[in-house]
Amino acid sequence: MDDRYGRSKRAKRDRRIAIWVGGGIGAALIVWIFVTVFLSPFKTSAEVAVFKADSSMSATVTINVTKPLESKVLCGVSVLNGTGGSVGSKQVVVDLYATTAKLTITTTEPGTEGHVDFCHVI
Numbered sequence: 001m002d003d004r005y006g007r008s009k010r011a012k013r014d015r016r017i018a019i020w021v022g023g024g025i026g027a028a029l030i031v032w033i034f035v036t037v038f039l040s041p042f043k044t045s046a047e048v049a050v051f052k053a054d055s056s057m058s059a060t061v062t063i064n065v066t067k068p069l070e071s072k073v074l075c076g077v078s079v080l081n082g083t084g085g086s087v088g089s090k091q092v093v094v095d096l097y098a099t100t101a102k103l104t105i106t107t108t109e110p111g112t113e114g115h116v117d118f119c120h121v122i
Contacts (some may be wrong), residue, residue: 042068044121046075048114049100058088061114063082065094067121072096075119077103079111087111093122 043066050062059079067073078089088107094100105111 011116021110028075035082044068044073044119046059046073046116046119048077048116051079051111051114053111054104056107056110058104058106060102060104061094062100063114063116065099067094067099070096072122073119074122075101076117077105078115078117079105079107080113080115081109082112086115088116 021117034075046063046065048061049064050060052060054060063073063075063077065073073094073103074091075094076089076091078086081087087109088105088111090103090105092103
């Protein structure tokens with residue numbers, strides 16, 4: 001019937017509305033992708049810089065923290081034995097302008113390495 005009489009006004013209007021809605025959803029999707037990829041919040045991370053086993057019951061661990069300036073970060077640090085099991089752990093708050101933290105962790109047996117379990121902004 002469309003070939004013989006043409007499209008009705010209502011069909012043209014419905015098609016126009018569908019095009020506008022689809023375009024709006026597509027534009028919103030592009031904006032969302034741009035914001036999440038390029039404007040995502042700064043990631044917080046840390047790594048062990050220095051590990052020293054002081055004795056069979058303690059170890060000193062120094063961590064370097066990468067974080068947004070003027071923010072406090074809570075990090076959890078563990079001391080591991082030779083098989084990778086945790087023999088002691090401690091949490092530390094890294095203050096506003098600091099980027100390193102030095103911890104003395106009490107252990108249950110001699111430790112061989114340090115490991116950062118987590119870091120997040122508080």
